[in-house]
Amino acid sequence: QSVLTQPPSASGTPGQRVTISCSGSNSNIGSNTVNWYQRLPGTAPKLLIYSHNQRPSGVPDRFSGSKSGTSASLAISGLQSEDEADYYCAAWDDSLNGWVFGGGTKLTVL
C-alpha cells in the first residue's frame, strides 16, 4: 500500500486530455513539493514535472502539473501514442523522513 494514492490505470484516445491524480496527506503533499515521473516501457524513469508544475527542459508543454491541498494532478493534453507509459508521483514526507511514491498509473492510449 503506497503512501500516495494514484489510480492504477487511465486511458484516452489520441488528441484527448487526460488527468492523473495523486492523493496524499499534510505530511507529504500538503507541506512539500510534488514531482511526477514517466516510465516508458523498458526504460528508467524520467522526471516529467517538479515543484508541482515546473517542466525540465525538453519536456513538452502538453504535460502540466498542479497541486491543491493534499492532492496533486498531472494533466496530459493532446495525447499521443508515445505517451503510453507508467506515471508516478512523489513527495518528501516529513513524518516518515523519506520520499514516498504513488503506486503508479498505467496510461493506455486507445
Next chain:
Amino acid sequence: EVQLVESGGGLVQPGGSLRLSCAASGFSFSSYEMNWVRQAPGKGLEWVSHISSSGSTIYYTDSVKGRFTISRDNAKNSLYLQMNSLRAEDTAVYYCAKGAFDSWGQGTLVTVSS
C-alpha cells in the same frame, strides 16, 4: 550529460550480502544529494535510501533499516549501497538517482533466492 551507471547486482541467497555501486559523471557529484530507489517485479517504485551531498545526513525506508547502508565517495564520484541480511522481498531492480530523482541510472537487478 548526466550519467549514472549502477553495478553489483546479481543472485544471492537469503541472508546474504551484496554491495551496489553507482558511478556518476557529467555533473558535480559532490554538490548533490543522492538516492537509491527500487522496483520489485510487478510493483511500483519504492524509495530505499537518501544521502546528503556531504554524506552527513542519511535516511532509510523502514523495511531496510539496520540491514542496508548507504555511503558515497565524492573523490571517486561514486554512490554505494551495502545490503546485508537480504530477504526475498528485497528482489528488485535498484536504481541510483540524482537529487530529487531528476536523473536515473538504468538499474541493476538484485535477486534474492535459494
